[in-house]
Amino acid sequence: MTNEELKARNKLNHIHDDLAxxxxxxxxxxxxxRFECIKKSWSILFENHNFMKMFRNNFLSNNNDSDSSNTFLLLNDVDPPAPPEQYRDCSFYLFSSESERFDNRIKLDLPFSIDNFGYGIFILGFNSINGIFCVSREGPLRLRIVLWNPTTAEFFVIPPSPEECVPPYRSPFMELIGFGYDHIRDDYKVIRYIKFLPTTDEEVDVPLKDRSFDPVLEIYSFSSNSWRILDIDMPYTYIDEFCNGxxxxxxxxxxxxxxxxxSLEEYLVSFDLINEALIATPASLDMYEGCKLGQMARHLVVLNESISLISNCPETSTFHISTLGELGVEKSWITLFVVGPLPFIECPIGVGKKGNICFKTYDDEIVWVDLNTQIIDEIGVKxxxxxxxxxxxxxxxxxxxxxNN
Known part of the structure; x- marks a missing residue:
């Protein structure tokens, strides 16, 4: 092949960067x-302003929510009334599928009661799974967990864990951290993180094996209607003091x-409901910019079918929204959006349709923030x-x- 023919062939095989x-x-x-290694210009795509603008627009437009989906809003009262055996009231609303305006709301009453001890009503994961919510009461004593289908008003009360699961000489402190669906076994599962506190002093003669207070993961299976301890090494501790989601x-x-x-190293821990295995993804060091390690406020969400993290330093009013490309790979965290500074915004409280993020202001107003335009829209409710x-x-x-039945 002559040089002229080779040049002509290469020219035909070349794709201009704009098209690529x-x-x-x-x-x-x-x-x-995966394509970053092909060309140098492709390896720095996330530093290219024009490319990032195209990617953000496509990311938000690839919304798989069907027309039948709604945005829900859960409100809890400001303070628990006295005496302590009473608890906060809650209101549960659905927005119509056409709008996220509060004037299109539908109020639903819970067809069941939740234990009187604790704080506000808690929806695990803050999204429905196959139209099912996992509902509990916030606080260390989650004495009752309920699966609820608002469409049919059906609910199912999950039984308590057997007493033999609690080792002797220990007081369990439980946190609900996962609710999901195993499509292979057609089974709903709930994951609970349990750490144990000693109930005796050091002078009491307690066997050495019972002085071990290693945390465990406990899983509930709807199909078997039972709890069991997962035989998994847990080198991580669940954190919630700076993680509102x-x-x-x-x-x-x-x-x-x-x-x-x-250590103060933070990780996204992912649990495969089918294979019952853990995958840990380190937090990117870029997430700590301007904030001390371990003090970043976190809010984990699913944004357009992608694991995303809304984070900010508590002393700032700028929120960074990062999306994970691949589990287990630290460098696959990409900051897609920077919202702010918004000095009147306190914290994010979840997502809606079309990729909008819902925030609460310091005046307790609830507002939507459009990630593309950063236009703020009040919905008229506190x-x-x-x-x-x-x-x-x-x-x-x-x-x-x-x-599947």
Whole structure:
């Protein structure tokens, strides 16, 4: 082949960067990361302002929410009334599928009662799974957990864990961190993180094996209607003091935020409901910019079918929204959006349709923030502290546990 023929062939095989960038901007984040090694200009795509603008627009437009899905809003009262055996009231609303304006709301009453001890009502994961919510009461004593289908008003009370699961000489402190669906076994599962506190002093003669207070993961299976301890090494401790959003679920996996023992290193811990295995993804060091390690406020969400993290330093009013491209790979965290500074915004409380983020202001107003335009839209209702949540609800007429039947 002559030099002229070789040049002509290379010219035909060459794709101009503008066209390549347009194609790449439509790919999932994981696929894009795999193409970084092909060309130098592709390795620095996330530093390219024009490319990032295209990618953000495509990311938000790839919204898989169906027309039948709604945004829900959960509100809890400001303060628990006295005496302590009484508890905070709650209001549960669905926005219509056409709008997220509060004037299109539908109020739903809970068809069941929750234990009187604790704080506000808690929806694990803040999204429905096959139209099912996992509902409990916030606080260390989650004495009752309920699966609820608002469409059919059906609910199922999960039984307590057997007493033999609690080792002697220890007092369990439980945190609900995961609710998900195992599509292989057609089974709903709940994950609970348990740490044990000693109930005796050092002078009491306690066997050495019973002085071990290692935390455990406990899993509930709807199909067997039973709890069991997972035989999994847990080198991480669940954190919630700076993490307002707890576990989320997507594609058969539950995800929550943890810190490695004896260090301040933070991780996204993911639990495969099918294989019952853990995957840890380190937090990117870029997430700590302008904030001390271990003090970043976190809010884990599912944004357009992607694991995303809304984070900010408590002393600032700028919120960084990062998306994970691949589990277990630290460098696959990409900061897609920076919202702010918004000095009147206190914290995010969840997501809605079309990729909008819902925030609560310091005046307790609930507002939507459009990630593309950063336009702020008040919905005309007040929330209380951080105890209001929004998320996506999709209707389901099947009974609980009857998805494949």
């Amino acid at each position: 960038f347009s194609i790449l901007s439509k790919l999932p984040l994981k696929s894009m990361k 707890t576990g989320v679920h997507i594609n058969g996996m539950c995800h929550w935020w943890c810190r490695r023992y004896s 929330g209380t502290r951080a105890e209001c949540r929004t998320g996506i609800y999709k209707k389901n007429l099947f009974p609980i546990g009857g998805i």
